[in-house]
Amino acid sequence: MACSSRATSATYGMPMVVELGIALDVLVGMLILGVFFFQIREQFDSLDLKHLEQLKEEK
Amino acid sequence: MIVCLATFLSAVALTIRVISHGPLLVLDRLFFVDSFNVFLVALTAFVGFTTSIFSRPYMSIEREHGRLTPRATAALPQHVPGLQFHHAAGAADQQHGHPLVAMEAATLATVLLVSLYRTPASLEAAWKYFILCGVGIAQALFGTILLYFAAEKLLGAEGGALLWTELNTVKGQLEPTVLSLAFVFLLVGYGTKQSGLVPLHNWLPDAHAEGPTPVSAVLSGLLLNVALYAVVRCKVLVDGSLQTSFAKGLMMGFGMLSVVVVAAFLLHARRTSSGCSLIRRSSTWASSPSPSAWAARSPTSRASCI
Numbered sequence: 001m002a003c004s005s006r007a008t009s010a011t012y013g014m015p016m017v018v019e020l021g022i023a024l025d026v027l028v029g030m031l032i033l034g035v036f037f038f039q040i041r042e043q044f045d046s047l048d049l050k051h052l053e054q055l056k057e058e059k
Numbered sequence: 060m061i062v063c064l065a066t067f068l069s070a071v072a073l074t075i076r077v078i079s080h081g082p083l084l085v086l087d088r089l090f091f092v093d094s095f096n097v098f099l100v101a102l103t104a105f106v107g108f109t110t111s112i113f114s115r116p117y118m119s120i121e122r123e124h125g126r127l128t129p130r131a132t133a134a135l136p137q138h139v140p141g142l143q144f145h146h147a148a149g150a151a152d153q154q155h156g157h158p159l160v161a162m163e164a165a166t167l168a169t170v171l172l173v174s175l176y177r178t179p180a181s182l183e184a185a186w187k188y189f190i191l192c193g194v195g196i197a198q199a200l201f202g203t204i205l206l207y208f209a210a211e212k213l214l215g216a217e218g219g220a221l222l223w224t225e226l227n228t229v230k231g232q233l234e235p236t237v238l239s240l241a242f243v244f245l246l247v248g249y250g251t252k253q254s255g256l257v258p259l260h261n262w263l264p265d266a267h268a269e270g271p272t273p274v275s276a277v278l279s280g281l282l283l284n285v286a287l288y289a290v291v292r293c294k295v296l297v298d299g300s301l302q303t304s305f306a307k308g309l310m311m312g313f314g315m316l317s318v319v320v321v322a323a324f325l326l327h328a329r330r331t332s333s334g335c336s337l338i339r340r341s342s343t344w345a346s347s348p349s350p351s352a353w354a355a356r357s358p359t360s361r362a363s364c365i
Binding site for chain 1: 161163164167171174178180182187200
């Protein structure tokens with residue numbers, strides 16, 4: 001059984017704390033991405049990224 | 060603020076203890092504190108503490124000017140202790156995966172703070188920050204996986220193959236090819252975060268100039284240090300394995316390049332913009348060479364003292 005669960009990848013999976021931490025990060029990241037989309041839509045009334053290309057060093 | 064003060068005091072106590080008693084291993088080898096990272100823990104706690112003091116009057120002034128809603132104002136002081144905790148944890152962890160997780164969590168926490176003003180510019184800055192740091196952290200993750208892949212052959216899956224103390228004892232036998240690959244990924248990944256490193260610095264001036272000032276302080280005072288710390292820890296392993304100046308050369312090259320490019324941008328910004336935006340943009344440009352200068356210098360001085 002140990003073999004079958006280990007044979008999934010070359011590194012046999014990372015330590016459990018790291019795995020869980022990364023899973024949590026991805027989850028929260030997606031949540032924040034969602035919040036972001038709401039903020040962007042509130043601000044520009046669309047989700048078009050061309051509104052987000054204004055910040056550049058002035059020529 | 061009370062939480063921050065408590066963290067700061069305990070960090071000071073920890074520092075004194077490490078200086079007088081030497082390295083410390085706690086919680087089943089999960090955290091490791093020595094004279095190298097204890098100063099980072101102390102610094103993190105100090106910056107978090109001062110920021111929490113500073114952010115309260117800052118936020119009330121911003122509210123009077125009508126730039127922030129009361130709800131947004133309340134958000135920042137609540138966030139600072141959390142950030143401080145993440146960074147201190149990242150600095151003290153000896154598992155190579157933990158700084159990664161802690162830094163990603165800290166990035167996620169700061170992203171919404173950068174866009175606190177809800178202006179188009181601040182939204183764009185936060186968007187850039189989120190995407191670029193997301194890419195960076197993914198690369199650092201791949202580097203960590205490679206490192207684990209090399210170490211796991213020697214230490215076994217259960218032997219704590221990402222624990223820094225364990226890795227340090229076997230660093231001479233680690234696979235050199237895999238480790239040099241891992242170092243490149245880690246440098247690029249953390250370099251995005253640490254942001255002094257030039258091809259990946261784009262998000263930095265925007266996030267600093269458009270976000271609230273306390274957030275800017277937290278970003279440059281805490282995030283950059285922890286990222287560079289992770290790189291230096293990894294560099295020690297790579298040096299032990301490769302026995303060449305590969306990692307040293309990479310860090311020095313990127314560091315020098317960053318200093319030169321940033322100096323050019325700084326001159327350019329002085330010519331073109333004016334007023335408040337100039338001050339904030341140029342101060343952030345000035346903040347990015349410091350980690351890169353450290354990166355250029357550290358291979359010779361810092362790493363030799365570990």
